[in-house]
Amino acid sequence: MSRNVSDLSENQLRVLPFLISNSCVAQAAQEARVSAKQIYRWLQESKPFRDELRSRQMALADAAMSNLLSHMQKAVDTLIDLLESDKPTVRRAAARDLLDMVFKLKSVDDLEKRLEQLEELAGMQ
Template sequence: MEPKSGKLNRKMETAIVALLNQPTITLAAEDAGISETTLWRWLQRGDFAKAYREARKQAVNQAIAHIQRISGEAVDTLREVMNDGKKETARVTAARAILELTLKAYEIEDLEERLEALEERMRNNEHH
């Protein structure tokens, strides 16, 4: 009934949206108006699984972009707390949070660069 590869049908696209919005396969299937068995079967298909992974990746990228947009406010708030001479414990906690977040951001950036380099080497090896 549905194609085995290529473009997904409307029901499959609806199922992907449901998977992104619901916490369980059961609820996602119900939300999409299909059986749980059908949804599990679709998840085994390469084209559906790839489209779902891509949709999840886009959702995560959107969430990260949102966090990046508001991170300046968070840093400003931490800076205010850190510079408030009245609350020493809060100052230390805020300073530690800023340092930890800075370190994590650096580590993530470093890991992304290393992963990209590895992926590039793998692609080059596949072509040779």
């Protein structure tokens, strides 16, 4: 959580978990027993509220990413095993998925290198 928590009201703190768990402000407002209009006002006018919401959303996303990464090797192993399937359609799908992953990883790596080069150039000027 961010350091701005002390700047938030009790109602704002109570609303945050509902905003994170609902894709709709109206639903979050109903569950938190606060008006949607009030939530929209906080989102528009309160930087500490926006910052804390963003901080909590990022923490949740980081936890989900960590969970996914912990299962990545098992997923890759499963695709590799499927390359030996008796069914040609399964082998083809596994091969396509593996190749797609390799190309995406390569693209991300290339973009990171290019970004580093641009940052170095920008730092020189």
